[in-house]
Amino acid sequence: MKRILRLARSFGLFRCLCLGLLVFLLAVRLGDSRVLDELRLRVFDMYQVLQPRPAGEKPVRIVDIDEKSLSELGQWPWPRTYLADLVTRLTDLGAAVVAFDVIFPEADRLSPVAALKTFRSLDEVTREKLSELPDNDRVFAEAVHKSRAVVGESALSTAVSSETSDTTIGIATFGDPKPFLLSYPGLLRNIPILEQAAAGRGVFTIQNERDGIVRRVPLVMEAQGQIRPSLAFEMLRVATGASTILIRASEAGIDSVAIPGFRIATDKNGQFWVRFGRHDPSLYISAADVLRGRVDQAALKDKLVIIGTSSVGLLDIKTTPIDAAMPGVEVHAQILESMLNGEILARPDYALALELIATAVIGILIIMLAPVLSPLVMVGLGAAVLVLLVGSSWLFYTRQGLLIDFTFPLVSSALIYMTLTFANYFKERSQRRRIRSAFGQYLAPALVEELARSPERLVLGGEQRTMTVMFSDVRDFTTIAESYKNDPQGLTRLMNRFLTPLTNTIIAHKGTIDKYMGDAIMAFWNAPLHDDAHEINACAAGLDMLACLKVVNRERKAEAAASGAPYVPIRIGIGLNTGTCVVGNIGSELRFDYSVLGDSVNLASRIEGQCKTYGLPMVIGSRTARAVEGAFAIVEIDVIAVKGKAEPETIYAVLGREKTERYDKAHDSIAAMLRCYRARDWDGALVALEAGRGADSDGVFSEFYRVYEKRILAFRDDPPPEGWNGVFVLETK
Structure with a gap:
C-alpha cells in the first residue's frame, strides 16, 4: 500500500x-x-442534415392515395375492386413489384353480398343478381395473384387472435438472431385470401426512437412468434426472385440480413440505419391518375411501386432527421432507394x-x-x-x-x-496560500503577492544564486537580559519591541528574513525573487535599522526616566557580505525552511562579529563594497583572514548615505594610517592615527583607533615576520 x-x-x-x-x-x-x-x-x-443522401437513380415510385384521389374516387376505404383495378393497371404499366403500405384485415364491407345486408326494400330479382356478382376480395386477390404483389402487415405491442393462413416465408439463420430481434407480441394480418394470393408479405411497422424521430427501421423482426421481414426488404426479395432471407448473427448480435445480390449491414437488433434524402415530390403519382389512365408507362416501367398515402387525414406522417413531416410510405421508398443505390449507413x-x-x-x-x-x-x-x-x-x-x-x-x-x-x-x-504563509512574515506583502502570482520563480530544493546576506546581533544582550531575570515576559516584550521595526525595515527593502536566533536576525537579498540592486537594498536596510533602533532607544530612555527604572541602550552590529549561495527548501522530509547556505553566508556571520571588534555598527565585505561604492559613504577598515579560510577579505565600515566633510576627514586619516601600517611604518601609522582621533569629534571610530593603536604598538615592539602583507588573522570564529 x-x-x-x-x-x-x-x-x-x-x-x-x-x-x-x-x-x-x-x-x-x-x-x-x-x-x-x-x-x-x-x-x-x-x-444527414449537412449531407443527405444524394439524388441518384429512382427505382421506386409511390402511388399516392392523396387528397386528389380521395376527392375523385371517394373516401377511404375504397371498394377492393378499385384496388384490383389499381394493381392490374400498375402491372400492365410494367411495375416490377407492387406493395401495399396499407392493411386489409377484414372483408370488404362494400362487396355485393355484404352490401345486401345493408339495403332494405330490395326485390328478390335484384337481390339474386347482386348475390351472383363476384366478391370484391376475391377480385382483388385475383389481381394480386396475377402480379408480383407484396401485402403489408402491422406488428402490434399486444397479442391478438387472428385467422391464420399459410404465410410461411423462407428464413435461414447463421447463428441465433431471436434474442436480438425487436419482438412484438401481436401481428395484424390481411385476410387469408389476400395473403395466399400475394407474392410476399412484409411488416410495414416503423418504430420511432425515444425522441419520436425515425432513424433505424428493422429489416427483420419477431412478431407473434415468427420472424418476419420488413415491407421494403420483402419487396427487394420478391423483385430479385429470392426464395430465402439469410440472417447472420453472433454472440454480439445480428450482423446482416441478406438475399442473393444484397447483403445489408444492420445494428445488433437487425435494424437498418436509413440514409435519408430530402423529401422528393417527383416520387409520387396520384392513384387517381393511374386509375384514370393519365400516367405514362415510362414513369412506372420496372419500378418498385408502393401504394400508400400522404394524406394528413390518414395519419401516416413520420419525423426524420431531415424532414419534420415525411409520409410513412416515403420512408419505405427511401429505404429501398438507399439499398438499391448503395447509399447505406452502418454502425460497425x-x-x-x-x-x-x-x-x-x-x-x-x-x-x-x-x-x-x-x-x-x-x-x-x-x-x-x-x-x-x-x-x-x-x-x-x-x-x-x-x-x-x-x-x-x-x-x-x-x-x-x-x-x-x-x-x-x-x-x-x-x-499561493502556502507561499503567503511561508513568506508572509519574511517578505514585503507586495513581494509575497508577486511570488504567489509567479510561483515558478521559486525554485524549491536548492538554487545557486549571487546573494547578499545580513547578520544582525545585539551587543551586550546578556547584560540586558540579566536586568529582566525577574521579568521574563518583560524581556520578551523588549525583544519584540526592537525586532519588529528591524524586521519591517528589512522587508521594506526587499529582504527576506531567514531566521531569528534569539536576539539575532539573519536575512538575505535576491531570493526568492530576483533583485538586481540587492547590495544597495541590503546596505540601505542596515542604515535604516540603525535609525529605527535610535528611535526605540529614545523611547525606552524616556520611559525609564519616567519610571525610575535602569536604562541600558540597545546597540546592534550589522554584517553584510555578497557572494554565491545555495538557497531553497533546506531541512528534512518532515520539517524544512526556506534558507540559504554557503561560504559567503559563513563569512557574513564572521564580518558581523567584527562590528564588536572595531566598535563599528555596520561592516560589509569587499564584494558588497564594490557594488555600493558611490551610493554610500564607506571606509576600508582592515584586511582579515577568518579562521578556517585562507583567502583574506577586505572589510569596510558603512557610515551613511552621503559623503560629508566629516566622512572625508575620517576616510583620509584612516587611509593614511593603513598605508603606513601595511608599510611597517609604525611611527607614521601612530601619527596618522592621532590625526584621525582628532578629527573624530563624535567618537565613532574611538574603539577602531584603540584596536589599531594596540596592534601598532605591539608590532613596533615585536615586528611581524618577513612576508607579512598587513592581513590580520582572526583567532576565533
Whole structure:
C-alpha cells in the first residue's frame, strides 16, 4: 500500500484522480446511458442534415392515395375492386413489384353480398343478381395473384387472435438472431385470401426512437412468434426472385440480413440505419391518375411501386432527421432507394472499440501533457484533437457511410481537461496560500503577492544564486537580559519591541528574513525573487535599522526616566557580505525552511562579529563594497583572514548615505594610517592615527583607533615576520 501511495505521489495526485475519472467514463460508455445515446444520435442527425443522401437513380415510385384521389374516387376505404383495378393497371404499366403500405384485415364491407345486408326494400330479382356478382376480395386477390404483389402487415405491442393462413416465408439463420430481434407480441394480418394470393408479405411497422424521430427501421423482426421481414426488404426479395432471407448473427448480435445480390449491414437488433434524402415530390403519382389512365408507362416501367398515402387525414406522417413531416410510405421508398443505390449507413461492431480506444488515448495524453504544457499549447492541442475527432468522424460518414461517434471522446477529454484545469487552479491557490504563509512574515506583502502570482520563480530544493546576506546581533544582550531575570515576559516584550521595526525595515527593502536566533536576525537579498540592486537594498536596510533602533532607544530612555527604572541602550552590529549561495527548501522530509547556505553566508556571520571588534555598527565585505561604492559613504577598515579560510577579505565600515566633510576627514586619516601600517611604518601609522582621533569629534571610530593603536604598538615592539602583507588573522570564529 505504501508503495502504491509513493507511486501515486510521484505520478501526481490530480493525475491519478483524472485516471480514475477516465476509467469511470469508459465504464459509463460501456453502459451506454440514455444521455450519451441521444447525444450520439443528434450528431448523426446533423450529418444527414449537412449531407443527405444524394439524388441518384429512382427505382421506386409511390402511388399516392392523396387528397386528389380521395376527392375523385371517394373516401377511404375504397371498394377492393378499385384496388384490383389499381394493381392490374400498375402491372400492365410494367411495375416490377407492387406493395401495399396499407392493411386489409377484414372483408370488404362494400362487396355485393355484404352490401345486401345493408339495403332494405330490395326485390328478390335484384337481390339474386347482386348475390351472383363476384366478391370484391376475391377480385382483388385475383389481381394480386396475377402480379408480383407484396401485402403489408402491422406488428402490434399486444397479442391478438387472428385467422391464420399459410404465410410461411423462407428464413435461414447463421447463428441465433431471436434474442436480438425487436419482438412484438401481436401481428395484424390481411385476410387469408389476400395473403395466399400475394407474392410476399412484409411488416410495414416503423418504430420511432425515444425522441419520436425515425432513424433505424428493422429489416427483420419477431412478431407473434415468427420472424418476419420488413415491407421494403420483402419487396427487394420478391423483385430479385429470392426464395430465402439469410440472417447472420453472433454472440454480439445480428450482423446482416441478406438475399442473393444484397447483403445489408444492420445494428445488433437487425435494424437498418436509413440514409435519408430530402423529401422528393417527383416520387409520387396520384392513384387517381393511374386509375384514370393519365400516367405514362415510362414513369412506372420496372419500378418498385408502393401504394400508400400522404394524406394528413390518414395519419401516416413520420419525423426524420431531415424532414419534420415525411409520409410513412416515403420512408419505405427511401429505404429501398438507399439499398438499391448503395447509399447505406452502418454502425460497425468495431465502432464502440474505436471510440473507447480514442477516448483512452486522448485522455491519457491530456493527463500526461496538461500539467507540463502551457495553457496556450493546450488550447492548440485541444483544437487539434477537436479537428481530428470531428474530421475523422465526418470522413467515415461521407466516404464510407460509417457512423462513428466523436462526441464521447470529445466530451470525455473535455471533462478530463476541465478536471485538470480546476485541479491545477485549486493547486495553484493552495500553493499561493502556502507561499503567503511561508513568506508572509519574511517578505514585503507586495513581494509575497508577486511570488504567489509567479510561483515558478521559486525554485524549491536548492538554487545557486549571487546573494547578499545580513547578520544582525545585539551587543551586550546578556547584560540586558540579566536586568529582566525577574521579568521574563518583560524581556520578551523588549525583544519584540526592537525586532519588529528591524524586521519591517528589512522587508521594506526587499529582504527576506531567514531566521531569528534569539536576539539575532539573519536575512538575505535576491531570493526568492530576483533583485538586481540587492547590495544597495541590503546596505540601505542596515542604515535604516540603525535609525529605527535610535528611535526605540529614545523611547525606552524616556520611559525609564519616567519610571525610575535602569536604562541600558540597545546597540546592534550589522554584517553584510555578497557572494554565491545555495538557497531553497533546506531541512528534512518532515520539517524544512526556506534558507540559504554557503561560504559567503559563513563569512557574513564572521564580518558581523567584527562590528564588536572595531566598535563599528555596520561592516560589509569587499564584494558588497564594490557594488555600493558611490551610493554610500564607506571606509576600508582592515584586511582579515577568518579562521578556517585562507583567502583574506577586505572589510569596510558603512557610515551613511552621503559623503560629508566629516566622512572625508575620517576616510583620509584612516587611509593614511593603513598605508603606513601595511608599510611597517609604525611611527607614521601612530601619527596618522592621532590625526584621525582628532578629527573624530563624535567618537565613532574611538574603539577602531584603540584596536589599531594596540596592534601598532605591539608590532613596533615585536615586528611581524618577513612576508607579512598587513592581513590580520582572526583567532576565533
